[in-house]
Amino acid sequence: GQQVMQIPQYQHVQEGEDFTTYCNSSTTLSNIQWYKQRPGGHPVFLIQLVKSGEVKKQKRLTFQFGEAKKNSSLHITATQTTDVGTYFCAGDQTGANNLFFGTGTRLTVIP
């Protein structure tokens, strides 16, 4: 069945360091979405990528969708304490109305 894995599962960084989480799907995706869940909160949509090789930026966050549309990454430059939380990728299979969520990466930022 469909599997979406993320690495690392946990990441601790000093404030100001960069951070990257990687997302890998066992099948080709029609699109990839990224969500952020703050501690005690619920997942909130960040961005959607649709095209092969697409790169999008949101301030210090850079999102990339792989050429084969099976992997994605989220890179945060110069982390801040407000970046703390769990980041999930989620992918759509073509023709399915069900997002397959990744296993998540929990980011801790040490002041």
Place this chain on the structure above:
Amino acid sequence: DTAVSQTPKYLVTQMGNDKSIKCEQNLGHDTMYWYKQDSKKFLKIMFSYNNKELIINETVPNRFSPKSPDKAHLNLHINSLELGDSAVYFCASRAGGKTQYFGPGTRLLVL
């Protein structure tokens, strides 16, 4: 206005009890979901409803039963609660291929 709401926010109960969690969305979405999030933060999909029809049931014990009186509501009823049912339960809704919106979560603790 809250897009996806859940009640209650916290639920503490004894093993063996039956409980329900309610979910409502005011986004006009056709599909609603229930997720279980464990202590490791994995988001496990339990059910989805599309136009009042159950379309996914991911090997969830039959003690869990979703009930949808209309397309804006998807309630979750749990019979004979067990210790392992303790988790955070999220309701979500989505229009096909687009952003998924999560409710604030219900923190269930079974004693």
